Amino acid sequence: MDINSLRSFIDFLKVEKGAATNTVAAYRRDLERYLDWRVHNPETPIIEYANSLSNLAPASLERNFSAIRSFHKYLNREEGLADPSDDVPEVSRRKRLPKALTVQEITSLIEAAKDPSDPISLRNYLLLELLYSTGARVSELVGINLSDISSNTSIIQDSGNSSKSHDEVITVLKLRGKGGKERIVPLGSYAKSAIEDYLVRTRPSLVKRVDESALFLNVRGTRLSRVSAWEIVKKSAIRAGLEARVTPHIFRHSYATHLLDGGADIRVVQELLGHASLPTTQVYTHVSAARLKSAYEQAHPRA
Numbered sequence: 001m002d003i004n005s006l007r008s009f010i011d012f013l014k015v016e017k018g019a020a021t022n023t024v025a026a027y028r029r030d031l032e033r034y035l036d037w038r039v040h041n042p043e044t045p046i047i048e049y050a051n052s053l054s055n056l057a058p059a060s061l062e063r064n065f066s067a068i069r070s071f072h073k074y075l076n077r078e079e080g081l082a083d084p085s086d087d088v089p090e091v092s093r094r095k096r097l098p099k100a101l102t103v104q105e106i107t108s109l110i111e112a113a114k115d116p117s118d119p120i121s122l123r124n125y126l127l128l129e130l131l132y133s134t135g136a137r138v139s140e141l142v143g144i145n146l147s148d149i150s151s152n153t154s155i156i157q158d159s160g161n162s163s164k165s166h167d168e169v170i171t172v173l174k175l176r177g178k179g180g181k182e183r184i185v186p187l188g189s190y191a192k193s194a195i196e197d198y199l200v201r202t203r204p205s206l207v208k209r210v211d212e213s214a215l216f217l218n219v220r221g222t223r224l225s226r227v228s229a230w231e232i233v234k235k236s237a238i239r240a241g242l243e244a245r246v247t248p249h250i251f252r253h254s255y256a257t258h259l260l261d262g263g264a265d266i267r268v269v270q271e272l273l274g275h276a277s278l279p280t281t282q283v284y285t286h287v288s289a290a291r292l293k294s295a296y297e298q299a300h301p302r303a
Contacts, residue, residue: 006031009074015138015226018247030067047087065089077178099250100257105242106132112240113232120219122202124232126194127216127224130173131233131248133191135255135273138229138248140175145213148174149187149195177274185272256284 010028013019019027037049046068053064069085076083101109110128115121130141151171171187187195208221216224230248237246252273259269270281 003035005075005079006035006071008078009071011227012074012078015230015248018230018249026063027067027070030064031071034064034068034071045087046084050088099245100254101242101245101250103258105240105245106251106254106258109236109240109242109246113236119202119205122194122198123206123216123224124236126191126198127229127232128236128251129191129194131251132255133188134173134175134185135252136175136185137177137252138226140177142214142216142224142226142229143176144173144215146215147213149215150174175274181274183271183274253284256281260284 006028009031010024013024013027034049037052041048050065050068053061056064065088069088072081072083072085075081110125110132113121113125113128127141130136130144131138134141149171171192172184173187174182174184176182203215203217206217206219206221212221214223216229218224218228233246233248233251234243237243240246256269256273259272260266266281266285267278269284270278273281275281
C-alpha cells in the first residue's frame with residue numbers, strides 16, 4: 001500500500017465509478033493524509049486513526065471513513081491485501097438510486113460519437129454502442145478480444161405456428177468481470193452492425209501487429225485504456241449536451257433500468273450484469289417502480 005496504489009485507486013474512481021471531480025480531489029486529500037499516518041504508524045490498528053478524526057465535522061468524518069473503506073476494499077480486490085476497514089465505524093448514509101438516461105438521451109449520446117470526417121469515430125461509436133447494448137463496465141469493454149465475439153445458429157420455433165421453425169444466427173460476446181468471472185451476453189442488430197463497420201473500415205488502419213488480439217485499439221495499435229475510453233464518453237456527452245449527467249457507468253444503469261422497464265425478468269438482468277447476488281440487481285426495480293409511480297401520478301385522474 002503506497003502512493004502508486006493510491007494513483008491506481010484514483011483512476012478507478014474516475015473511470016469505473018465516474019466519481020465527480022470534487023469527490024475525487026477530496027478522496028485524494030483524505031487518503032494522502034491516511035497514508036502519511038500509516039507510514040509513521042505501520043503496526044497501529046486502523047481504529048486509532050479513525051478515532052483521531054473525531055474532531056472533524058460530521059460530513060468530513062463521513063467522507064474520510066468512506067474513502068478509507070473504499071480504498072482498502074479496492075486493494076483487497078485488486079492486490080489481494082488484507083482489508084482492515086471493518087474496524088472503521090460504519091457510515092450511515094442514505095443509499096442513492098442509480099441514475100439512468102432516457103432511451104432518447106442514450107440514442108443522442110451514441111449518435112454524437114459519429115463523425116463522417118473521422119474514420120476512427122467508428123471505434124468510438126462502437127464503444128458507446130456496446131456500453132449500452134451489453135451493460136458492460138469500462139474495464140470489461142477494453143478487455144474484449146476479437147476471439148470473444150462469436151456467432152452460432154439456433155433453431156427458433158415460430159410463436160404463431162408451432163409447426164414452423166427457422167434458423168437464426170445469434171451473436172454473443174464474452175465479458176470478463178470482477179475476479180476474472182466470465183459471462184456471455186447477446187448482441188443486438190445495432191451492436192453487430194457497429195462491430196462489422198469498425199472491423200472492416202477502421203481497425204485495419206489502427207492495427208500494427210498481425211497478432212494483436214484486442215478489439216479496441218488506440219492510434220499506436222495497442223489496446224485502448226480505460227482512461228481513453230472515459231475520454232471518448234466525455235467528448236460524446238459534450239457534443240450531445242449531456243456532459244453533466246454522463247459517466248461510463250450510467251450506460252450500465254440505463255441498460256438495467258430499460259431492460260426491467262421493458263419487462264425483462266430480474267434474474268435474467270442479474271445474469272446479464274454479472275451480479276453475484278440478486279439484491280445487488282434489485283436496486284434497479286426501485287428505479288422502475290419510481291418511474292411507474294411518477295407516470296401514474298401524472299396520468300391518473302385520481303392519483
